[in-house]
Amino acid sequence: MELKYGGDSVNKKAKKAVIIGGTAAGISAVAAVTAYATTKTLIKIALDRKEPEILKKIQARISGKKENDFIKALNEAGKRLSEKPSETIRIVSHDGKTLVGHWIPQKNAKRVLIAMHGWRSTWSGDFGIASDAWEENGCSVLYAEQRGQDKSEGNYMGFGITERFDCLDWIAWVRERCGTDIPIYLFGVSMGATTVLMASCLPLPENVHGIIADCGFTSPHEIWKYVVNHNLHLGFRIRGRIAEKMFMNMLHAGSDKYSTLDALKSSKVPVLFIHGSDDRFVPVEMTYRNYKACVSPKKLLIVPGADHGMSYYISKDEYEKSITDFWNMYDNLSMPISKV
Numbered sequence: 001m002e003l004k005y006g007g008d009s010v011n012k013k014a015k016k017a018v019i020i021g022g023t024a025a026g027i028s029a030v031a032a033v034t035a036y037a038t039t040k041t042l043i044k045i046a047l048d049r050k051e052p053e054i055l056k057k058i059q060a061r062i063s064g065k066k067e068n069d070f071i072k073a074l075n076e077a078g079k080r081l082s083e084k085p086s087e088t089i090r091i092v093s094h095d096g097k098t099l100v101g102h103w104i105p106q107k108n109a110k111r112v113l114i115a116m117h118g119w120r121s122t123w124s125g126d127f128g129i130a131s132d133a134w135e136e137n138g139c140s141v142l143y144a145e146q147r148g149q150d151k152s153e154g155n156y157m158g159f160g161i162t163e164r165f166d167c168l169d170w171i172a173w174v175r176e177r178c179g180t181d182i183p184i185y186l187f188g189v190s191m192g193a194t195t196v197l198m199a200s201c202l203p204l205p206e207n208v209h210g211i212i213a214d215c216g217f218t219s220p221h222e223i224w225k226y227v228v229n230h231n232l233h234l235g236f237r238i239r240g241r242i243a244e245k246m247f248m249n250m251l252h253a254g255s256d257k258y259s260t261l262d263a264l265k266s267s268k269v270p271v272l273f274i275h276g277s278d279d280r281f282v283p284v285e286m287t288y289r290n291y292k293a294c295v296s297p298k299k300l301l302i303v304p305g306a307d308h309g310m311s312y313y314i315s316k317d318e319y320e321k322s323i324t325d326f327w328n329m330y331d332n333l334s335m336p337i338s339k340v
Contacts, residue, residue, distance in 0.1 A: 038234065039242040046224065047156040047250055049148045051120065061231055062281075070313050077128030084131075089142070093169050097153040101170065102143040103177075104131075110138035111183040111209075111331060114170050117146060118190030118309070119157065126189045130312050133320055137327070140178070144170055146192065159220035160194035160260070161253050167199040171208060183209040183331050189309055190215050190282065194260055197290060201266035209330045211267075212323060214274040215309055217282045218289060220247065221256035226283060261293040270297040272326045276306025276314065299326060 044052050045062070055062075089101040102123055113134060117126040123143035134141055146163055147154035154162075167186055174184055184207055186196035193216025200211055217223035224243060228236045247255040264271070271294050275287035284302065291300050301322045303311040312319045 035235075035238045036242055039239040040246070042224075042228070042232075042239070043243055043246045043250075046119075046159070046220075047148075047247070049155055049157070055120075058232075062227055070307075070310050073313060074125060074129055074309075077131070078122065078125035079128070081128035081131045082122075082124035086143075089173065091169055091173050093147070094165055097147055099147060099153070099166060099169065100145045100151040101173075102145075103140075104135070104143070105140040106135060106138055108138070109140040109178075109182065111140075111185060111327060112174050112178055113139050113141045113185050113187045114167065114174065115141055115143045116163070116167070116186070116188040116192030116195045117144070117149075118188075118192050119159070120149065121190070122150060126192065126309070130319075137324060142170060142174060146195070156250050157191070158251050158253070159191055159217075159223070159255070160198045161220060161255070161258060162251060163191075163195040164198035164202065164263075167196060168202060168204075171205060175205060175207070180205065180207055183207060183327075185210050185212060185327070187212045188214065188216065191217075194218075197260040197271070198258070198263045200260075200269060200271065200294075200296070201263040204269060208269055209332070210270040210272065210326060212272045212274070212326065213287075213290070214311060215276065215279055215282050216260060216273075216287065216290065218261055218286045219256060219259035222259070222286070223282060224255070227281070231280070260290050264290055264294040264296075267294055267296040270299075270326070270330050272299045272301070272322065274301045274303070274311050274319070274322070276303045276308065276311045278305055279308045281308035297330075 041052065041054065045055050084104060087103040089103050091099050091101070093099050115123065115127050117123050123145055127143060131141065144166070145152040146157065147166060148157040171184060184205075186199060186208065188194070188196035193213035196211050197213050197216050221240065221244070225236045225240060228234050228239060244255050247253070273287050273291045273294075275284045277284055287300075291298060299322065301311070301318070303315045303318070306314040
């Protein structure tokens with residue numbers, strides 16, 4: 001005998017519940033598999049040395065930028081910088097990786113810049129647009145190729161988590177080449193900015209006089225979350241957990257266990273923060289948070305209307321003035337000049 005309730009039998013209701021529950025479980029399983037597959041692809045795009053083919057199709061969506069006059073100017077300036085006479089430098093990092101840099105010295109240099117480029121970029125591509133101004137202002141420049149990119153060794157990019165320690169290795173090379181008195185500044189753009197900010201709390205030598213960080217993000221976890229949510233319009237809750245496990249397996253570090261905010265709470269050197277107000281790749285709010293967290297002397301330049309990495313292009317005069325003022329404030333010009 002079947003018990004009746006509201007016109008349906010209990011058995012029928014139970015069958016429906018089983019069907020609905022099974023369907024929901026099936027949907028959840030499919031969603032989990034899909035999330036894993038998309039996350040694996042995104043992690044390859046984010047970390048792998050080898051650029052996945054799919055990146056070409058979705059790069060504009062990831063960065064929020066399309067081909068425009070700025071990109072053309074950046075490419076032309078990068079080509080000019082790559083063609084300038086330079087000395088190729090090779091060092092062995094603290095963990096045994098061969099890192100490559102490009103040294104362009106100036107006679108009677110006032111200071112040395114160590115320039116760290118961004119994610120899936122190049123030393124000449126990121127800094128060509130500003131390199132002439134640096135040379136005119138008496139800067140010898142060591143353009144580093146970040147690990148996992150270009151000719152530097154490493155299977156993966158670390159979004160600053162692993163690269164921060166490379167700054168110490170490059171500083172040691174500069175001190176050996178130029179002496180221990182000339183002012184050194186760490187200069188980074190995008191992921192390079194995050195790299196130098198994460199290095200701000202490391203045991204930097206006394207002749208490291210400052211850091212200049214242009215459009216840096218706070219941590220791998222936070223920039224991935226922003227890009228996945230805002231630029232790719234995907235959910236991040238499940239993908240974030242999957243990405244964290246993959247990051248840990250690849251780099252033996254947590255993507256959310258360390259940030260620029262942690263480093264800047266112990267920073268001992270002056271920092272100049274720069275960011276464009278209309279950045280669609282790294283939100284300007286991340287630089288505001290970095291600035292607030294920084295306990296050392298600090299300056300802030302926000303360029304109205306500038307998208308990611310475009311601040312120099314949009315407001316060249318203001319950008320150069322902010323940097324030269326920063327140098328003039330912290331160079332200590334009574335120090336001996338460089339040997340090269």
